[in-house]
Amino acid sequence: MLNSEFGNMFQLTDQPIDPRTLCDAVRDPAAGGFASFEGWVRNHHQGRDVTALEYEAFPALAEKEGQRILSEIITKHDIIAARCVHRTGHLQIGEIAVCIAVSAAHRDAAFAACRAIIDTIKLTVPIWKKEHYTDGSAGWVKCHSCSEKAPDHHH
Amino acid sequence: MGSDKSELILRDGLTQKQRGTALLKSVCDEVFISTCKDTGEPNTIADAFGPIGPLGAIASAQKADPDSAWLILACDLPLLEKDQLEILIGSRSSSHDATYFSSASDGLPEPLCAIWEPTSIKAVQSAIDKSKQCPRSVLIQLNGHALPSPGLWPLANTNTEADLIEIRARLNSSTTVKNITVSYFAQLRELTRTNSESLQTDTVTPAGLFEEIRAKYQLPLKRKGMMVAVNGDFTDWSHPLSDDEEVVFIPPVAGG
Numbered sequence: 001m002l003n004s005e006f007g008n009m010f011q012l013t014d015q016p017i018d019p020r021t022l023c024d025a026v027r028d029p030a031a032g033g034f035a036s037f038e039g040w041v042r043n044h045h046q047g048r049d050v051t052a053l054e055y056e057a058f059p060a061l062a063e064k065e066g067q068r069i070l071s072e073i074i075t076k077h078d079i080i081a082a083r084c085v086h087r088t089g090h091l092q093i094g095e096i097a098v099c100i101a102v103s104a105a106h107r108d109a110a111f112a113a114c115r116a117i118i119d120t121i122k123l124t125v126p127i128w129k130k131e132h133y134t135d136g137s138a139g140w141v142k143c144h145s146c147s148e149k150a151p152d153h154h155h
Numbered sequence: 156m157g158s159d160k161s162e163l164i165l166r167d168g169l170t171q172k173q174r175g176t177a178l179l180k181s182v183c184d185e186v187f188i189s190t191c192k193d194t195g196e197p198n199t200i201a202d203a204f205g206p207i208g209p210l211g212a213i214a215s216a217q218k219a220d221p222d223s224a225w226l227i228l229a230c231d232l233p234l235l236e237k238d239q240l241e242i243l244i245g246s247r248s249s250s251h252d253a254t255y256f257s258s259a260s261d262g263l264p265e266p267l268c269a270i271w272e273p274t275s276i277k278a279v280q281s282a283i284d285k286s287k288q289c290p291r292s293v294l295i296q297l298n299g300h301a302l303p304s305p306g307l308w309p310l311a312n313t314n315t316e317a318d319l320i321e322i323r324a325r326l327n328s329s330t331t332v333k334n335i336t337v338s339y340f341a342q343l344r345e346l347t348r349t350n351s352e353s354l355q356t357d358t359v360t361p362a363g364l365f366e367e368i369r370a371k372y373q374l375p376l377k378r379k380g381m382m383v384a385v386n387g388d389f390t391d392w393s394h395p396l397s398d399d400e401e402v403v404f405i406p407p408v409a410g411g
Contacts, residue, residue, distance in 0.1 A: 039411050055410070056341050058403055060387050086410055098411050118411055127410030128341035140342040141409040
């Protein structure tokens, strides 16, 4: 999955994510700090029992937008490298939906950039989440805070 | 859009307010203009329930004359013609609480080109008392007489810059038919039961195209909160559509 073509800082994958691969990809002799974030599939949402999740992406634009977000955050924060991988397809409880890895000379920048990446990705990257519930029903998650922040005039 | 829509001049050298008034005068005995504050001018009705939008204006009119039926008309329907008002009046049923057109997009009542009978007063008041300010929700509860939709454009309003571009193109007859490919993801893919389709449209913006698609599939989704991409990149709802472009409508995202 995450091998030599790691020129793409943001990737989609339909295979399980191995966080160590991301960690290795941002490893650097100049790095003194490493921060990572993993988003996991949890078994409940707004009081309902969730049995599984499905992520669907608009692949071309999701990768382009993800890449743009990471490039922007790299220039804004004093970090050495950053990677993000987002899953698509059917996921079970406990699986990693999204994984972010950031390396920096110092910890403050690594933490801040990691946080900024996940927050921004949730706002604009065209990925959607469908929840399957214990009662057999399913629904697309409406992220209200995201839709309120969706830019009318993008970039 | 941050400006007074009623003062826009789109047709016949008249402001939307003047044109709406003229249209109404051609079919009604008396015409009043709803205002936020009391201007002291004749034939105006100031909001009696505070700045709560159109439902407050309707309630204020009903308060001014509770015994008459009110034909309520939004000030920003530049493509509306006298014909539609004549249909509305000709189909009026006073044994119902209201007579209205169904929306082309979702079949729900169009509250701001509708006749509100005196029997609707109670429901209007009760909604205002409960701080509910959506005139459409009030109409849904009432015993209304629903007329078929007059189509997408007669009741199109000028809420956004993109709406205005779409309406201006129609007024100038500067629309041309284009072939557009639309791809659907997530809930839109499920609701339309298709991944992608090629269609012909004379709309000039993704906003207009989305309204057409909403009407085609009766989609329960509105543009607000959504984004749009053309040829693989985010763009504005007012992007000028060209032949052979690829459009993707992006419902609220939920990654992470």
